[in-house]
Amino acid sequence: GMIEAGASTYAGMLPLILKLNSANSLHSKSLTSDQAITASVKDALRLGCMAVGFTIYPGSAKCFDMMEEARKIIAEAKSCGLVVVLWSYPRGEGVSKEGETAVDVIAYAAHIAALLGANIIKVKLPTNHLEREKIENIESLSKRIEYIKKSCFAGKRIV
Numbered sequence: 675g676m677i678e679a680g681a682s683t684y685a686g687m688l689p690l691i692l693k694l695n696s697a698n699s700l701h702s703k704s705l706t707s708d709q710a711i712t713a714s715v716k717d718a719l720r721l722g723c724m725a726v727g728f729t730i731y732p733g734s735a736k737c738f739d740m741m742e743e744a745r746k747i748i749a750e751a752k753s754c755g756l757v758v759v760l761w762s763y764p765r766g767e768g769v770s771k772e773g774e775t776a777v778d779v780i781a782y783a784a785h786i787a788a789l790l791g792a793n794i795i796k797v798k799l800p801t802n803h804l805e806r807e808k809i810e811n812i813e814s815l816s817k818r819i820e821y822i823k824k825s826c827f828a829g830k831r832i833v
Contacts, residue, residue: 685721692721694711709729709731715750718751726756727760728748728759730763730787733764761797764783769805772801775801784826788825
């Protein structure tokens with residue numbers, strides 16, 4: 675894909691991350707949230723990348739398939755010495771639109787990514803909305819971010 679156009683120019687100079695799956699903006703919003711695998715760990719190595727990236731959608735009907743795909747890719751990437759970045763975006767049938775950024779849901783999505791073995795976890799900024807958990811409302815964004823980081827093995831992952 676696109677990274678191939680500049681990989682030979684920037685390999686070794688910039689820390690390249692090859693995203694291994696991708697969504698499709700033409701995918702109907704009425705269908706289950708999912709992504710297609712579009713690249714491999716071997717592609718990342720061939721292109722001189724230092725990391726691979728993958729997206730999962732906790733809450734989607736496809737979430738368990740995505741988690742199993744991610745786990746296989748994470749194991750392969752780590753066996754080759756690559757860093758793993760996991761985008762964990764709650765969405766789908768199991769999550770309301772407001773819940774996609776609820777602090778409790780984001781914390782759980784980040785925790786899932788940590789459990790799968792991600793080195794770096796990307797989530798959306800959490801709002802103070804609570805979807806499921808009975809936790810105290812966290813008004814401050816910095817405190818919500820602190821709460822999310824704590825959900826990832828007490829801050830032992832980069833979020």
